[in-house]
Amino acid sequence: MKILIISCWYPSDEAPSQGMFVHEHAKAMVAAGIEVRVLHFYTYPSRELYRRDVFSEVRDGIMVYHVQVYSRFHKAALLMKNHLGKHLASVMDTILDEFDPDLLHAHVVFQAGIMARRMSRIFEIPYVITEHWSGLDWFSKAVHMPVGQARRAYRNAAGVSSVSEFLAGRMREYMRVEREIEIIPNVVDTELFRPGRADENPDGSKAANGGGINPVRLLCVTSFGKGRKVTKRPELLVGALALMPDDERGNYHITIAGAGDGLEEFQRLVAENNLKGQFDIAGFTPREKLAEMMRHADALVHPTEIETFGVVAAEALCCGLPCVVSNRGALPDLVTHGENGLLVPENTPEAWMEAFRSISGLINISNKRQISQEISKIVSYQAVGSRWKTWFKSLPLSSY
Template sequence: MNGRLKIGITCYPTLGGSGVVATELGKLLAEKGHEVHFITHSMPFRLGKFHKNIFYHEVEVNDYYVFKYPPYDLSLASKLAQVAQLEGLDLLHVHYAIPHAVCALIARQMVGSQLKVVTTLHGTDITVLAHDESLKDLIRYAINQSDAVTAVSEDLIRETRELLAIEKPIDLAYNFVDKRVYYPRDVEKLRREFAHPHEKILIHISNFRPVKRVLDVVETFSLVSKDIPSRLLFVGEGPELSKVHCKVKELGLLDKVTFCGKQDDVAQLLSLADVMLLPSEKESFGLVALEAMACGVPTIASNAGGIPELITHGETGFLADIGDTEKMAAYVKLLLNDEKLYETVKKACLHRARTTFCNERIMAQYEEIYYRVLERELPEDLTNKLTCLG
């Protein structure tokens, strides 16, 4: 194709929103005809089968005896430079400021300034790591030295500027879903395995870290189930899982709660649900809520971080203060007891997911950024796409 780019992508390849978005973006870019090279310590879990125009380069860590800890960062920087030189990469798109952006900057120093670095901030590098005084200067350096920086929400951009005194332009590039994957599925038969026809299904998906406030999910469901016949599905694993088990048992909900464990393909499970619960105390965006939205499932969430940029209160879901499980339960019951309201919210969810957060829109944004930092003219098809998307 005219304007074909060679792009290196580095992300955390395991389960997690940043890895999902980075991998899905790479797949979309490859479909468009760009050449995409994933440079990570293991195969990104969303890659799986063979994809045309996608290549994988494993970062192998040297466990030389003089090192107290295996130097992954140095190995990654070396591998990034090696792949950039051998494959003639135009740019590196790295997800997270540290260690990935720092490693990319070292690689650029080794290869030359013609190799551009685009850094995407997903949250943890700002909301957690930037509060550590020993890391703050390093994160600031990674951001300021990148050729372009993007963030997944306005709230994350605001926090980045406030914490690190960043004046450099930061592009807003929301997370996205591929509407060919996330859409309301016909799951009538599968639904019978989880609930009776008269029961509603609530769902929560996360890594069960304390910040997700998963115990609030149990409390909210307990309040809902007293008035509405319902079931709760937990998807994922993490450090709070044992506490959740204990809480479920304590409240006498064992026969109403199903623990599904980690699941790579959640579109089917989301289509089973009537409502998503996301009571996090911090959430830079809330990708699982967007995935639910794209499947026509409204979310009841906390009014935290970037969530209000995704969920419009009373239109595509409902927001409550962090920890207010009574209010969250009241919103769930309001939705499930009013069929007309539920259908209105469901339609609004589908429309917003397919427009504001669709794959075509966000990919076109990233392509525009790539051509900008490379100082190349936009291909005609991209110019037309950006014009159509507004």
């Protein structure tokens, strides 16, 4: 089987971590014996009026065709479907000279799903849509967005999938998707994200000094945003520690991996609460370094308002790391309270303070190998690739 992935979100030199989860799905398909090419398009802010770069590269053995537009009107350019469609159709001609896909696979309905429908009609190739996006609620209500086109793209696809049942529910609620939605989880590189060895007991449980760990080494992988669409809530960790007596705060040390426009504001908040000794801010962290940090941490803390899957939590679990997460979105599908982590019932400093106080007990009963094995059999390349292959074969492609 041959699949051409179409996505606005995909790693590139401009944005090395953007859409990494789509690239991981491509690698999972390859692991299952599927031939894959990728068509990536995006618009980037620039001082230039308009410039378009079209080029190809091989990334982890997968041929990727990039269509990158640079413009001071980059947001408007992404909405110009006829303009984008002409660019993509031209690149499709080049791709089809050497690759004859059985299926177009769009990741995220806006704009990839909309463009996949257009390419499907031009080149007579069926398409499917996989949804990852947490923004379907505001998108469905935005008068300037092509909501009708997105709904038609879902409706006319050969199949529709989602990375979680939670997100499938939002697709039904906000985008009126009334058809069957296949649930196929995101992927984790389980060779990279795996338990450490030096700090484990022979039975796989966490080594501890005198039955406890002091200070508890916590890791938070987040982004520092601003404005109405902020979803990650690292400031709750500051609020939780600020509520504690001074002698209790010293029991916790939090390393934060992440970047964003709101980083300076977060640093000010830490300083104002006299918590510089409890936080290390590592900034943007490559995946290889992040996996190493997970292997040396005692637990992941992940305050968030929404997760359509929770890749960071899945990666941490693959490392055998218990996860303390907000009881939001799809996270309860990954984290079982009291077993491989804790679900914090409310996003308040008080609720997170109580969660902090339960972490040491959780660490002492956690079996890292067991945590890793249970999640790895669901999210590994082999597991997800097999799911894709089975689903693709079940689709009624002959009717398109």
